[in-house]
Amino acid sequence: MLRFVLHRMVQMVPLLIGITFLSFVVVDLAPGDFFDTLSMNPSISPEMVREMKQEFGYGQPLPVRYGRWLWRVAHLDLGMSVAYRVGVLELIESRAMNTVILAVASMIFTWALAIPIGIVVALRRGTLLDRSLSFVAFFGMSVPSFFLSFLLMYLALETGWFPVGGTTSLDYPILSPLEKIGDRLAHLVLPVLVLGTGGMASLMRLMRSQLLEIQSADYVRTARAKGVPEWIVVSKHILRNALNPFVTLAGYELGTLLGGAALVEAVMNLQGLGTLMLDAVRSLDLYLVMGSVLMSSVLLLLGNLFADVALTLVDPRIDFSHLEAVR
Amino acid sequence: MKRGFALAACVAVALVGTAACRKSGEERLRRGDRLVTATISDPKTFNPLLSVDAASTEAVGDVFEGLVRLNPKTKLPEPVLATLWEHDEAGTTWTFHLREGVTWHDGAPFTADDVAFSFDAVFDPRVPNSAKHVLMVGGQPMRTEVVDPHTIKVMMAEPFAPLLNSVGFDILPKHLLGQALKDGTFTQTWGIDTPPEKIVGTGSYRLVRYVPAQLLQYARNPTYWMRDEAGGALPRLAERTTLIVPDQNTMYLKFLDRQLHMYSPRPEEIDDLRARTEELEIALDKIGLDTGMLFVSFNRNPAHYVKDGKADPRLAWFTDSKFVRAVAHSLDKRSMIQNTYFGYGEPAVSAISPENTAFYNPNLTPYEYDLDTARRLLDEGGYRDRDGDGVREDAQGHPLEFELSTNAGNQVRERLCSILKEDWTKLGIKVNYRPLDFATLVEKLSTNFDWDAMVMGFTGGVEPHASSNLLRSSGNLHMWQPNQRTPATPWEAEIDRELAAGARELDPQKRVTHYWKIQEILHRELPMIQLVRQQRFIAAKSYLVDFVPTVWGVYQPERIAIRP
Numbered sequence: 001m002l003r004f005v006l007h008r009m010v011q012m013v014p015l016l017i018g019i020t021f022l023s024f025v026v027v028d029l030a031p032g033d034f035f036d037t038l039s040m041n042p043s044i045s046p047e048m049v050r051e052m053k054q055e056f057g058y059g060q061p062l063p064v065r066y067g068r069w070l071w072r073v074a075h076l077d078l079g080m081s082v083a084y085r086v087g088v089l090e091l092i093e094s095r096a097m098n099t100v101i102l103a104v105a106s107m108i109f110t111w112a113l114a115i116p117i118g119i120v121v122a123l124r125r126g127t128l129l130d131r132s133l134s135f136v137a138f139f140g141m142s143v144p145s146f147f148l149s150f151l152l153m154y155l156a157l158e159t160g161w162f163p164v165g166g167t168t169s170l171d172y173p174i175l176s177p178l179e180k181i182g183d184r185l186a187h188l189v190l191p192v193l194v195l196g197t198g199g200m201a202s203l204m205r206l207m208r209s210q211l212l213e214i215q216s217a218d219y220v221r222t223a224r225a226k227g228v229p230e231w232i233v234v235s236k237h238i239l240r241n242a243l244n245p246f247v248t249l250a251g252y253e254l255g256t257l258l259g260g261a262a263l264v265e266a267v268m269n270l271q272g273l274g275t276l277m278l279d280a281v282r283s284l285d286l287y288l289v290m291g292s293v294l295m296s297s298v299l300l301l302l303g304n305l306f307a308d309v310a311l312t313l314v315d316p317r318i319d320f321s322h323l324e325a326v327r
Numbered sequence: 328m329k330r331g332f333a334l335a336a337c338v339a340v341a342l343v344g345t346a347a348c349r350k351s352g353e354e355r356l357r358r359g360d361r362l363v364t365a366t367i368s369d370p371k372t373f374n375p376l377l378s379v380d381a382a383s384t385e386a387v388g389d390v391f392e393g394l395v396r397l398n399p400k401t402k403l404p405e406p407v408l409a410t411l412w413e414h415d416e417a418g419t420t421w422t423f424h425l426r427e428g429v430t431w432h433d434g435a436p437f438t439a440d441d442v443a444f445s446f447d448a449v450f451d452p453r454v455p456n457s458a459k460h461v462l463m464v465g466g467q468p469m470r471t472e473v474v475d476p477h478t479i480k481v482m483m484a485e486p487f488a489p490l491l492n493s494v495g496f497d498i499l500p501k502h503l504l505g506q507a508l509k510d511g512t513f514t515q516t517w518g519i520d521t522p523p524e525k526i527v528g529t530g531s532y533r534l535v536r537y538v539p540a541q542l543l544q545y546a547r548n549p550t551y552w553m554r555d556e557a558g559g560a561l562p563r564l565a566e567r568t569t570l571i572v573p574d575q576n577t578m579y580l581k582f583l584d585r586q587l588h589m590y591s592p593r594p595e596e597i598d599d600l601r602a603r604t605e606e607l608e609i610a611l612d613k614i615g616l617d618t619g620m621l622f623v624s625f626n627r628n629p630a631h632y633v634k635d636g637k638a639d640p641r642l643a644w645f646t647d648s649k650f651v652r653a654v655a656h657s658l659d660k661r662s663m664i665q666n667t668y669f670g671y672g673e674p675a676v677s678a679i680s681p682e683n684t685a686f687y688n689p690n691l692t693p694y695e696y697d698l699d700t701a702r703r704l705l706d707e708g709g710y711r712d713r714d715g716d717g718v719r720e721d722a723q724g725h726p727l728e729f730e731l732s733t734n735a736g737n738q739v740r741e742r743l744c745s746i747l748k749e750d751w752t753k754l755g756i757k758v759n760y761r762p763l764d765f766a767t768l769v770e771k772l773s774t775n776f777d778w779d780a781m782v783m784g785f786t787g788g789v790e791p792h793a794s795s796n797l798l799r800s801s802g803n804l805h806m807w808q809p810n811q812r813t814p815a816t817p818w819e820a821e822i823d824r825e826l827a828a829g830a831r832e833l834d835p836q837k838r839v840t841h842y843w844k845i846q847e848i849l850h851r852e853l854p855m856i857q858l859v860r861q862q863r864f865i866a867a868k869s870y871l872v873d874f875v876p877t878v879w880g881v882y883q884p885e886r887i888a889i890r891p
Contacts, residue, residue: 036770084372
């Protein structure tokens with residue numbers, strides 16, 4: 001097992017180099033660069049734009065720039081953002097907390113609701129409950145998240161139940177610890193609802209179809225025929241066998257965790273990494289774009305690895321030992 | 328199933344709980360002696376000299392001060408760190424007398440050394456900044472000479488009238504940044520990762536807290552030098568908070584939710600706000616017209632038209648005064664205002680906004696919307712529909728057809744383009760509208776010059792010399808034909824001369840005539856056909872006292888107070 005993990009880790013290196021090189025080329029091929037907006041500003045002289053380009057090493061050939069970037073990355077330095085003149089790593093750090101809280105909260109929300117609901121609708125297939133929840137699920141999947149954000153914000157404005165945007169209220173620094181938690185939670189409700197809705201629907205549908213498929217399996221029928229109590233049938237025979245795709249999914253979510261919510265972040269004024277990266281791509285802030293590409297790729301690859309390892313734990317049929325044998 | 332319900336119930340209880348704890352918006356907003364505003368994006372730096380975007384400039388606007396600042400009421404420079412100034416006979420040496428008793432936020436005294444240092448930083452070749460090229464006079468940097476701790480001389484190669492409108496840049500503390508300038512790390516100082524208490528200025532507020540993507544918080548500078556008439560301490564408000572709200576719709580919702588004391592509404596929000604002034608306890612003020620310009624321009628750069636030795640007919644049309652005048656008469660500005668600004672705007676006549684009362688030339692006769700005149704001018708110019716297909720042809724039989732572009736995503740400009748297309752079709756001109764992304768647009772304007780007609784805009788300040796990059800024939804932003812070695816036309820040469828003369832003329836009355844002349848030439852030759860200007864509004868809580876907004880900024884913002 002350890003050998004397998006190490007093997008995969010080593011494989012990640014050329015993969016990451018490939019991904020980042022391609023991204024570097026794509027950003028470079030995109031028309032224009034960060035300095036275009038500056039050059040159309042009457043109060044900024046062309047000399048100043050030239051000086052700034054020089055400062056950030058623009059104008060060197062692409063392989064040289066990429067090589068330099070890679071060399072710095074190898075030393076855990078992600079370079080400097082052109083727009084902010086601050087290290088990319090510091091920028092990402094300063095925004096990461098919001099995004100992590102949001103991502104974790106919406107993941108908990110999604111999974112904690114979607115799985116039980118999925119089970120319920122699968123067991124009550126064809127009933128009104130199934131059909132109405134499925135309808136809600138499709139609705140949730142098809143409503144664009146930015147639109148839902150606005151809808152909920154408008155609701156918050158009209159009712160005054162929830163804060164309109166932001167992560168904390170103005171008086172946050174002077175609140176008591178308990179109030180602080182409440183304040184944070186109140187600000188989390190709407191974005192989590194928006195982010196959770198889309199994911200919840202697909203997760204619930206997946207759970208439902210998984211269960212339905214397994215329910216007709218021979219061993220389930222056998223178990224039921226033997227008179228095994230229903231809750232044991234569901235929890236032991238059906239659920240365990242339905243788990244595999246969810247483990248894989250959870251692994252993928254690690255990768256999308258940090259960058260997935262840009263629109264919702266922008267609308268709900270929760271700026272985190274999503275908006276930071278969106279802005280970086282829009283303004284062609286090269287090193288910031290590269291930093292975020294690198295970070296999400298690493299997370300995606302790690303997530304996959306975790307998922308594979310977890311799969312061997314939940315499903316005895318999956319075994320990587322033969323890989324070790326081959327070597 | 329039961330568990331699901333239990334969970335849902337828990338969530339519901341938690342939600343209702345948090346909802347119940349929430350105070351009413353007004354209560355939250357009025358807590359304490361503070362002003363809450365919003366800005367659209369994060370600052371990129373706290374070093375005022377390095378900022379190239381409005382958000383960064385705004386973020387430290389109250390933290391630092393310049394020698395002078397613009398008085399938005401008189402549009403003249405008023406004393407800040409300098410109390411008095413005079414120049415010698417030749418106008419090349421200016422003496423600034425500095426305010427005494429001013430201290431930096433950390434307690435160090437402010438002296439002429441700080442001013443000299445700030446000029447050094449501006450002209451340091453390793454520090455890219457936007458003040459530099461404005462302050463280069465006759466291609467030479469200015470020199471400074473410290474006379475005594477409260478007097479400094481600024482010397483330049485030739486008389487420079489825009490000086491007072493240009494020396495408003497923020498003065499920086501030598502005792503904190505001197506070393507960084509010396510060892511070349513200046514461009515990395517005072518980035519947004521710097522702890523707020525280290526950002527030290529002389530201004531009315533200190534930066535105390537910055538939460539990226541959330542807010543900027545300021546506390547009153549207790550030792551600020553300014554007093555009101557009664558000798559009371561300024562600024563009046565103990566705290567200021569600027570929320571960072573990257574989405575304009577969200578910002579509006581936040582204002583409606585009573586999270587902000589003021590808001591600049593977009594035209595489409597005006598009627599809604601007007602209907603709710605009582606409910607929201609706000610006053611909605613018309614503060615004036617936009618200070619920038621919005622225009623359509625034709626490419627007059629021969630480089631674009633001569634291909635394989637053959638001249639393209641479009642160059643002849645676009646440089647034909649009959650053609651451009653016909654276009655000027657074809658602009659339905661009323662419907663532009665209606666469609667882009669919901670009625671809240673004015674037709675633009677001059678390149679300079681009427682709000683710039685010091686330099687605006689009120690004597691220009693507007694080109695009225697008159698399609699008959701436009702048709703007559705086109706007929707006179709030999710542009711007639713010879714084959715009856717609805718599109719006019721020039722004398723050589725080339726149909727009048729060209730491309731119209733603007734930067735995609737700018738809704739106002741996109742709507743203007745579609746109205747232009749409609750108007751021009753009525754005249755028998757075929758227009759292919761093509762929105763471009765910004766980078767492509769910049770490439771076309773500055774590198775390959777491959778465009779026909781373009782709707783563009785520039786922001787504007789009080790000082791017209793700041794537009795010289797655009798107006799001078801050798802300017803890189805001289806859109807219609809940039810970077811000319813020698814002026815291509817007599818009138819461009821005339822503008823060059825007037826610009827140079829305007830910069831040298833120290834008598835304000837005489838100086839104005841040069842910029843009036845430039846406006847006349849632009850109005851006659853129409854290299855930029857001015858379109859419309861938006862009417863600006865500000866909505867603010869009616870309990871704000873001494874809040875005087877203008878299109879040039881807030882008048883004496885340190886006097887703002889909140890009526891209990």
